[in-house]
Amino acid sequence: MLDTQGRNEPDTLNSDTPEQDLPALDIPKHERRVQTVIQDLPVETLCGRISRGALILQPEFQRNFVWNSTKASRLIESLLLNIPIPVVYVAEAAGGKQDVVDGQQRLTSISAFVAGTFPGPSGQKRDFKLSGLQVLNELNGKRFSDLDSATQNLILEATLRVIVIKAESHPDVKFEVFERLNLGAEKLNDQELRNCVYRGRYNTLLAQISQYKPFLDIQGLSAPHNRMADRQLILRFFALQRLTHLHYRGNMKQVMNRELEDHRDPSDAALKHLEELFTRSIDMAWAVFGPRAFRRYQPGTATQPDGMWEERLNFALWDTLLYTFSFYQKSDIIPNADRIYEEFLDVMTYDATFAEYVTSTGDKADRVRYRADTWRRRMDAVVGPPRSDSRTFSRKLKKALFEADSSCAICSQQIQTLDDAEVDHIVHYWRGGQTIPENARLTHRYCNRARGGRED
Incomplete structure (x- = not known):
């Protein structure tokens, strides 16, 4: 079950696949270098870009501003003391804008102090007064507007080094850059990084349908996951469903990256189709399995004849079961829910290869194909081929x-x-x-x- 507190669980939140199982990225040799530009920009310039929306501090994919006023105040003190500030990374986005990739907390603190208001939870704001300063303690309690013009200029003229990742950089190389930027900080999981790289209407859809009640019930959650693990599950489904298991060659991380890169701004009709496809498939999974959907069943043994269900959602079963349900209609599944449930218990008990490929980690192509083909044959034996007749009368x-x-x-x-x-x-x-x-x-x-x- 997904952890509602956002704590990382071994194979659900930190990464899509353990590193030792990842095949090499399929990137042409001439595109294997990220393209960047280095700029040293005054605080005044950066604040101007932020205020007019050219530099986006907190798009919907970014984590919330989490610094307290003391930590933010000490950053301002560092500017006044001419202490070097870590490099800021931004990525070129559509319309000539730039998304902050690394440095959001720093830039938010600086721009908020200059603007005079400290950003709080749920959009609440209050006067930003310096606090907790240890060297320039005489400035404690002062707003930017309270400072003399010389001190204001010291802040506005302080420069920050900004590395701009060019839009023409290969998306998979760019993803690797963002991932490595987080090695020394609180590490973002793959979906948070993915949202940072591939911004658009598709990401908005993932956020929207992560609130679907039956999907929350399946995960054992009352609200969407605060580390986007649920959005990653949805994206896995869409990526595999579009590609199909027959064309999957391995590296689910790259497949999901490509899904967002190639379809980041779908049409209204395409968005509606994706939403209906997901909700219909989830409804079928819930109708058959209820809260045991996508959980591994372990049959009993000679010494312990009672079988058991794992509590945590299994990625391999998520890919296999939801993918197969997506080709059917509810009219195929609901009347046969009990038989499908029993068929699942049977395949987990008597097909040793299927059980192994569900248990073992990794998204190797042969395992994905075996699971999909095996379960589809089982479904066809119970339900028959998916219905193709229309539900609409003329x-x-x-x-x-x-x-x-x-x-x-x-x-x-x-x-x-x-x-x-x-x-x-x-x-x-x-x-x-x-x-x-x-x-x-x-x-x-x-x-x-x-x-x-x-x-x-």
């Missing part, structure tokens, strides 16, 4: 039913216009009902929606 049929008898099958009153009418499945589609005239009835659009019981 307007032609609606018109024919309306002209034959315009009364509502639910309230029995007359339907006044064709647009107020809706064709409903007599046997629900999600229960296996077919989209054929024999399974159709005419209802008020309102009555049908108010009745409930529909799949959506």
